[in-house]
Amino acid sequence: MVDLNKQIWSLAETALEEKESSYLLSSYLEEHGFSVQRGLAGMDTAFLAQWGCGSPRILYLAEYDALSQLGQNTVPYESPIAGKNGHACGHNLLGVGAVGAAMALKDYLQNSRISGTVALMGCPAEEIMVGKIKLAEAGYFKDYDIALTWHPDSVNQVSEYRYQAMYSVQFSFYGKPSHAAVSPEAGRSALDAVELMNVGANYLREHIDPGARIHYVIQHGGEKPNIVPAFAQSWYYIRAPRNEIAADLFSRVCDIAQGAALMTGTKVETEVLSSCPATFINHALNNILREAFEVVGAPKWDEADFAFAKKIQEHFPLEQTLSQIEAHPRLYQNKTCSLDTEISPLAGRPFAYPASSDVSKVSTIIPTGQIMVACYPIGTAGHSWPITACAGMQIGWKGMLTAAKVLALAGRRICEDPDLLNRIRLGS
Ligand SMILES: [Zn+2]
Missing domain, CATH: 3.30.70.360 (Alpha-Beta Plaits)
Structure with missing residues (x-):
């Protein structure tokens, strides 16, 4: 997973240009027994990988687009790579983490002989709000029971964000x-x-x-x-x-x-x-994700990770970190922490979030759950150099592997207990 991530981080291909990144991910799944369809809904860089048969049909959502001009070396200070695009939203981690989850769930189903379908939708161009919108319009999501995904963040939590x-x-x-x-x-x-x-x-x-x-x-x-x-x-x-x-x-x-x-x-x-559209939150699915997150635990940081994160934090105003800490009562208890070490409890209600994501479109078609996993320091601004830096080194990798495990485990729970699917469909 880390090797795959390194390659996609270095490629840093932007929206609809993610040719090599999507090929790397789809080929990896193909080599491991998934059947792969490339080029969907008029997008060369979209793909669908599938393994198994029957219900439940679990779909992981992967993204892999980078941002223009945000190339940065993996150091804890601003060190742009001239003319290079960068993964300043961490979608390199997102894509590989989703692939890891699909791989693990497939292995589990294969070994346990429990029935189920594991699929992964390679969704390009999230940054320009295109990939999942076009895929949805072409009818690609409706055949699955649930969709699971994640996003790199500075706080460990199951997303209750209602994106705009x-x-x-x-x-x-x-x-x-x-x-x-x-x-x-x-x-x-x-x-x-x-x-x-x-x-x-x-x-x-x-x-x-x-x-x-x-x-x-x-x-x-x-x-x-x-x-x-x-x-x-x-x-x-x-x-x-x-x-x-x-x-x-x-x-x-x-x-x-x-x-x-x-x-x-x-x-x-x-x-x-x-x-x-705005996000539709499925509380039943969120409960399953929260339990799985608890079992896996937050990413385990070492001294080098904390030191790297502290150095990054020195480069933005203290107010930026404090305003994020104040938004999370749990972080408020441990104000000096540079990397999140715990997992937020569920509030059981949506939180208005100023950004938008095309994951919302999927959430209006099938029950969709998303977790946020710490991959960069508390207080980091979105789409900025610290994210590119952390997405290419150990801090990001630890977050990515945590996400893969949580999403795989949540998928496993649903395969083991068909009744969960009914609860998810009722949304409570
Ligand atoms: Zn993003």
């Missing part, structure tokens, strides 16, 4: 070009429309759900200052804690885009690139 519903939308404005100095009156600036739309969206922020998030980049803003830009384009992520709130917010942002087009005499085209 999200729309990924591109706004393309079309104006009229002209010489910006000689005949500006003949031009209509698409860039003006993009700017005015952003101003409108920023005023909108005061009057929306406090948990909602709106963020954007300008993808095209014109070519040269002496040409009135005839084409400009922005890309928005619009998120809210519930599906209806997100839908309403999306429609208000579209109105703002229309207003900006009207103000500037341009035309706007709106394209929804992807959208995802």
